[in-house]
Amino acid sequence: MVVEKTVIDTVVIGAGQAGVAMSEHLTNLGISHLVLEKKRIAEAWRTGRWDSLVANGPAWHDRFPNMEFPGIGADSFVPKEQVADYFEAYAAKFTLPIRTGVEVKSVVRNEGRPGFTIETSEGIIEARHVVAATGPFQRPVIPAIAPQEESLHQIHSAAYYNPQQLPEGAVLVVGAGSSGVQIADELQRAGKEVYLSVGAHDRPPRAYRQRDFCWWLGVLGLWDATASQPGKEHVTIAVSGARGGHTVDFRALGHQGVKLVGLTKAFKDGKVTFQPDLAENIARGDENYLALLDAADAYIARNGLDLPEEPEARHFLENPDCVANPVLQLDIKEAGITTIIWATGYGLDYGWLKVAAFDENNKPKHQRGVSSEPGVYFLGLPWLSRRGSTFIWGVWHDAKYIADHIATQRKYSEYGQV
Numbered sequence: 001m002v003v004e005k006t007v008i009d010t011v012v013i014g015a016g017q018a019g020v021a022m023s024e025h026l027t028n029l030g031i032s033h034l035v036l037e038k039k040r041i042a043e044a045w046r047t048g049r050w051d052s053l054v055a056n057g058p059a060w061h062d063r064f065p066n067m068e069f070p071g072i073g074a075d076s077f078v079p080k081e082q083v084a085d086y087f088e089a090y091a092a093k094f095t096l097p098i099r100t101g102v103e104v105k106s107v108v109r110n111e112g113r114p115g116f117t118i119e120t121s122e123g124i125i126e127a128r129h130v131v132a133a134t135g136p137f138q139r140p141v142i143p144a145i146a147p148q149e150e151s152l153h154q155i156h157s158a159a160y161y162n163p164q165q166l167p168e169g170a171v172l173v174v175g176a177g178s179s180g181v182q183i184a185d186e187l188q189r190a191g192k193e194v195y196l197s198v199g200a201h202d203r204p205p206r207a208y209r210q211r212d213f214c215w216w217l218g219v220l221g222l223w224d225a226t227a228s229q230p231g232k233e234h235v236t237i238a239v240s241g242a243r244g245g246h247t248v249d250f251r252a253l254g255h256q257g258v259k260l261v262g263l264t265k266a267f268k269d270g271k272v273t274f275q276p277d278l279a280e281n282i283a284r285g286d287e288n289y290l291a292l293l294d295a296a297d298a299y300i301a302r303n304g305l306d307l308p309e310e311p312e313a314r315h316f317l318e319n320p321d322c323v324a325n326p327v328l329q330l331d332i333k334e335a336g337i338t339t340i341i342w343a344t345g346y347g348l349d350y351g352w353l354k355v356a357a358f359d360e361n362n363k364p365k366h367q368r369g370v371s372s373e374p375g376v377y378f379l380g381l382p383w384l385s386r387r388g389s390t391f392i393w394g395v396w397h398d399a400k401y402i403a404d405h406i407a408t409q410r411k412y413s414e415y416g417q418v
């Protein structure tokens with residue numbers, strides 16, 4: 001039943017950081033709009049992340065330009081609840097028109113007249129422009145190799161909150177991006193026996209020569225890279241702001257007691273097998289780490305910066321036994337594994353967006369967020385315009401570009417009208 005029909009210029013769907021940024025820019029341009037959020041502002045930061053998570057970047061970097069984190073040191077790593085509080089406070093500060101508790105059920109293009117009809121849990125809205133800001137990480141993905149055994153407790157990293165929620169027994173964490181390594185580390189420190197399955201990864205140093213890697217990626221132009229390097233599309237990045245921030249070092253994790261294994265290959269007859277690629281994956285991560293040190297050194301030399309040398313950053317620990325003699329197969333019961341945590345990333349879900357903005361593989365078709373369906377925009381997607389597009393600071397700039405695009409299109413629409 002239609003309980004309400006509103007006509008407005010732009011509807012933004014989702015009030016995570018992307019929706020909040022979008023709304024700020026639309027407000028600044030005087031474009032009437034509404035942000036519809038099915039839960040709460042920055043819900044993903046409240047309930048879609050584990051309890052102890054802190055931002056991966058320091059407070060001076062992982063924020064929007066127009067507000068600092070209140071009461072938090074610039075170099076600190078902000079706890080996730082405070083990140084969510086920040087976006088709520090931001091929305092309040094700029095009086096952004098966000099309506100929470102409203103779910104968008106469908107968006108369809110109007111027939112024979114401009115704009116879109118948006119069906120929501122609270123009624124129908126019509127808008128000229130629609131911005132899909134429902135996040136880069138919408139649907140937790142567990143790969144098809146996951147075993148069917150009911151005796152195993154299996155969760156995605158999105159459903160992991162703390163060690164206490166897990167049953168007794170050892171844990172296999174599959175995936176060693178920022179989520180997988182941080183969760184494995186936390187579980188091992190809580191006294192759990194932990195296996196960590198390590199695939200291809202980048203692992204920048206937390207800091208080098210007194211600058212955080214976020215700074216280095218900025219000055220070296222790497223946040224602005226417009227596409228991942230060929231062959232690196234599936235390479236995850238392993239960084240951590242936990243315990244004051246530290247470089248992710250797989251050898252150190254191994255010495256600490258985390259049992260490292262290669263990429264998880266298959267589950268069969270109560271056994272799990274791993275690729276014999278652990279040492280190679282770690283070596284490639286080292287290459288990426290060293291490449292950043294080299295680029296940083298060259299930058300310092302070229303610009304004559306007075307930043308102290310740090311030769312010890314190039315010394316690696318001895319390989320722990322689990323790397324030198326990798327386990328290629330485990331009997332799950334014998335190893336005592338009762339839980340598998342799949343830190344294997346996320347997929348997209350635009351089932352509600354019924355417009356011509358997707359390719360034959362159902363991937364959003366767009367250029368810098370401007371989709372192939374005129375009037376429909378995507379925001380917050382990986383590599384939307386650059387490496388930084390999914391991150392707090394990056395999405396703000398993408399949102400500005402899209403708001404400007406909407407403003408320009410409005411000028412065309414207004415031309416010749418009295």
Ligand SMILES: Cc1cc2nc3c(=O)[nH]c(=O)nc-3n(C[C@H](O)[C@H](O)[C@H](O)COP(=O)(O)OP(=O)(O)OC[C@H]3O[C@@H](n4cnc5c(N)ncnc54)[C@H](O)[C@@H]3O)c2cc1C
Nearest residue numbers: 014016017018037038044055056103104134135380391392
């Ligand atoms: C573990 C983890 C740690 C991260 N740490 C950092 C970090 O330290 N620094 C950083 O910059 N980035 C970090 N990120 C990346 C990124 O900042 C977050 O994923 C962020 O939540 C993305 O913001 P978003 O607004 O694009 O999407 P989301 O935060 O996912 O927001 C989308 C919103 O859309 C709403 N929604 C979805 N469907 C509908 C619908 N049909 N109708 C209405 N509303 C809907 C959802 O409820 C949600 O609130 C991290 C990501 C993860 C997974």
